[in-house]
Amino acid sequence: MTTTLSQDAVTAWLERFCTEVEAAEAHLNELDSATGDGEHGSNLSQGTAAVRKMLRDNRFGDIREQLDAVGMALINSVGGASGALYGTFFLRLSAVGEGRTALDLAALAQGLGSAVAGIRELGGSSPGDKTLVDALHPAVDELELPATRSASLVTALDRAATAAERGRDATADMVARMGRGSYLGDRSRGHVDAGATSMALLFRCLHSSAEGAA
Template identity: 65%
Template sequence: MAEALSLDDLRRWLEHFADAVVSQEATLNQLDSATGDGEHGSNLSRGVAAMRRALADQSFADAQSLLSSVGMAIVNSVGGASGALYGTVFLRLSDAGAGVTELDLSRLADGFASAAAGVSELGRTTPGDKTLLDAIHPAAQALREASAAHLDLGTGTDRAALAAETGRDATAAMAARVGRGSYLGDRSLGHIDAGATSMAQLFRSLHVATASR
């Protein structure tokens, strides 16, 4: 089994994520309605539709051009925080793919570490604020640890997905400290964050694409 994701693998990852977002749109909206405007699923569905068009309309010389096109498609099609944050994730991740057509575990770890830092900077958030950072931060750490331990790609992406899902579930016990949810104070307790939910799906889709090669 190849220990790196090809451009075709990256496309399969993003297509799987897009399918998941569309199928979970109502659930994501429902989660978001507890602490936000109730549109996270709808907004992200619009973003992945634009992403699909970008992937279908272009050929790519390297992983950077593919991922940056995805990031810009989302930024240009989704308003508000979701578009900016998801766009940042893919634009930061794209730096790890400069000049290469495959992403191994080390490059994925570097890219997602940069993506998590970008989300933190843009959203002015830290882990524990009840945002999508609570999913991407532990997932990026899991990738870093898997790379340092020289684990195989499938194991590394599975650990990242599990870390993101654990982070997602932990948001239920957090009080929102940023965004619209922060106005609710303790009333935001007991609700899983919608952004962390979609971000956990991004990592689960990454593992599915890795395992299905």
């Protein structure tokens, strides 16, 4: 039974996310067009292209160095708020990878908790505001449950991904309180948030990569 996520598995996670984002680009744009500028998929795909190149062209001594490079690639290449938010996600997560070439569940939970805090500080968003936090927050909450913390790595990440997907789906009934969607008021209800969708995808890719390495 695999108890840690190796640096190779982290690379597989990142590459899988790049592939899935690029495949979902049109869908993410369509979701974003209902409450935003319709460019979430295009912006994020531009970032994943930069991440792919960075991963191909570099070698990393530890996971912190790797995830720091991912975060900066996203910040430097993605337009709109997505670059700053996803960049912050990886920059905050990276701290637990200092001197490590593998992460156990406790380290992942700690790093992801820091990522939630960083994104909320940056964007000022809270659960229920119809943002990517609505997928990220429940996923991290799931990882902090005693029953999940005592589960295998793959099982715990599956539960976190499922929680993120439930959070994504719940945004359809929310009224946007942040960004362009907030100007629509009640008209923003009835649409799944694009950022929550891409964040749920990130967690499902994390689970799939851990499962593939098991």
